[in-house]
Amino acid sequence: xxxxxxxxxxxxxxxxxxxVGEKWALLAIREVFLGVRRFEEMLTNIGAPRDTxxxxxxxxxxxxxxxxxxxxxxxxxxxYVLSAAGRDLYPVILGLMxxxxxxxxxxxxxxxxxxxxxxxxxxxxxxxxxxGEQIQARQITRVTSARL
Amino acid sequence: xxxxxxxxxxxxxxxxxxxVGEKWALLAIREVFLGVRRFEEMLTNIGAPRDTxxxxxxxxxxxxxxxxxxxxxxxxxxxYVLSAAGRDLYPVILGLMxxxxxxxxxxxxxxxxxxxxxxxxxxxxxxxxxxGEQIQARQITRVTSARL
DNA sequence: GGAGTTAGTCCGAAAAATCGACTGACTGGC
DNA sequence: GCCAGTCAGTCGATTTTTCGGACTAACTCC
Numbered sequence: 353x354x355x356x357x358x359x360x361x362x363x364x365x366x367x368x369x370x371x372v373g374e375k376w377a378l379l380a381i382r383e384v385f386l387g388v389r390r391f392e393e394m395l396t397n398i399g400a401p402r403d404t405x406x407x408x409x410x411x412x413x414x415x416x417x418x419x420x421x422x423x424x425x426x427x428x429x430x431x432y433v434l435s436a437a438g439r440d441l442y443p444v445i446l447g448l449m450x451x452x453x454x455x456x457x458x459x460x461x462x463x464x465x466x467x468x469x470x471x472x473x474x475x476x477x478x479x480x481x482x483x484g485e486q487i488q489a490r491q492i493t494r495v496t497s498a499r500l
Numbered sequence: 501x502x503x504x505x506x507x508x509x510x511x512x513x514x515x516x517x518x519x520v521g522e523k524w525a526l527l528a529i530r531e532v533f534l535g536v537r538r539f540e541e542m543l544t545n546i547g548a549p550r551d552t553x554x555x556x557x558x559x560x561x562x563x564x565x566x567x568x569x570x571x572x573x574x575x576x577x578x579x580y581v582l583s584a585a586g587r588d589l590y591p592v593i594l595g596l597m598x599x600x601x602x603x604x605x606x607x608x609x610x611x612x613x614x615x616x617x618x619x620x621x622x623x624x625x626x627x628x629x630x631x632g633e634q635i636q637a638r639q640i641t642r643v644t645s646a647r648l
Numbered sequence: 649g650g651a652g653t654t655a656g657t658c659c660g661a662a663a664a665a666t667c668g669a670c671t672g673a674c675t676g677g678c
Numbered sequence: 679g680c681c682a683g684t685c686a687g688t689c690g691a692t693t694t695t696t697c698g699g700a701c702t703a704a705c706t707c708c
Contacts, residue, residue: 360547362611364600365530365593371604375521375696382513385637391655399508401697406656416603427705429654437603442637443626444595445513451592452512455564455585456519463510463646469639470631478591481625483618484632489533489590491617498611523665539686549666554687575674577685 362498371415372441376400376408381438382445384418389431417441446476510646519563520589524548524556529586530593532566537579565589594624 360366372378376398383394395405409432412418417438420430453462466474478487485491508514520526524546531542543553557580560566565586568578601610614622626635633639 358544361545362606363527363530364597364604364611366527366546366600367604367606368596368600369526373523373526378517378521379511379514382511386643392653395655396506397509398514401699402656403658403698404696407695424654424705427654429705437599439637440599440602441595442635443624444592444599446626446635447589447592447595448516449512451585451588452514452516454588456512456515458510458515463512465644466640467642467644468628468630468633468635469641470628470633472628472630474635474640475629476591476626476635477629478594478624479627480616480618480620481623482616482620485616485618487590487594487616487622487624489587492614492622493617494615495534496613496615540684543686549668550687551667551689552665555664572674572685575685577674 371417372412372444374408374411376404377412378441378445378448380405380408380412380432381417381434381441384432384434384438385442385445389423389433390429391432394432412438443476443478446474447478450476519565520560520592522556522559524552525560526589526593526596528553528556528560528580529565529582529589532580532582532586533590533593537571537581538577539580542580560586591624591626594622595626598624 372381379398379400380394383397388394388397391405391409394409395402398405400408409418413420413432416435418432419435421433423429423431449464468474479485480487520529527546527548528542531545536542536545539553539557542557543550546553548556557566561568561580564583566580567583569581571577571579597612616622627633628635
């Protein structure tokens with residue numbers, strides 16, 4: 353068969369983006385990291401259409417990134433909190449924030465500054481868990497993949 | 501004026517996603533990190549429509565993430581390489597890959613294994629540049645923002 | 649009872665993505 | 679020179695998403 357349709361690469365980046373790659377999804381997750389849990393507040397902070405945000409939150413809950421929790425009984429109201437899988441997206445959010453701070457700066461310095469428990473301003477750095485060195489793309493010596 | 505339209509939060513995450521948040525953009529960047537520089541090869545590895553990939557590469561070049569470089573003269577052929585700004589997206593790509601490995605695993609282990617210069621398998625970890633501790637969301641003690 | 653809050657849904661219009669076919673510049677084989 | 683093949687797209691019609699605004703529903707507060 354000469355007509356073997358070439359399947360795309362099997363890749364964890366792609367599988368992650370299937371879940372969080374839709375428009376507004378990562379901004380909704382950002383909001384929850386910042387402590388915003390309610391629909392209406394997310395809406396104004398993000399600037400997405402209500403419609404789209406409602407759909408996005410639904411799929412994020414379906415995919416197990418967010419969880420709905422009832423915080424009010426009589427007007428039945430839910431809030432959104434991060435699941436364990438959702439919390440594991442923190443490095444992605446911080447990575448995006450750092451890139452924006454560096455390469456799309458705004459007047460008056462970074463629009464958002466986080467403080468780490470150690471007392472300093474948070475400056476995230478990606479290190480190798482084994483040697484502790486900061487990771488740079490050119491230090492990757494080998495890529496092992498089913499199909500490269 | 502009571503009709504102050506509530507502007508969305510000024511945030512570096514949002515500004516980054518304006519550049520790399522469109523569908524297929526981050527997968528194209530992934531390919532370039534893996535050493536794939538040519539249109540046709542990206543196309544099969546990513547699985548995007550030709551049309552869309554062509555448009556995406558165009559916007560990534562416009563935004564200064566990728567650069568076109570002519571690698572052939574007589575059939576005039578260009579290849580795509582990462583700019584300095586593009587290389588700074590490595591932490592984001594690795595973050596997405598790590599999340600997928602952890603939360604959307606495939607049979608037979610991670611589909612792609614990278615080796616670090618230190619000799620071990622690459623396991624990226626986000627550390628505080630000041631104290632060296634691994635960053636966790638609950639260790640953020642304060643968020644300073646123009647509008648929280 | 650009336651205004652306000654919260655979390656949506658519904659609709660039509662606009663924008664983006666998708667699929668398949670087509671173009672054009674070239675190479676390499678015979 | 680001719681044919682097949684490669685590479686990097688473009689074009690057009692269709693489908694899917696997104697957008698913006700209006701509307702609903704349940705409830706609270708005054």
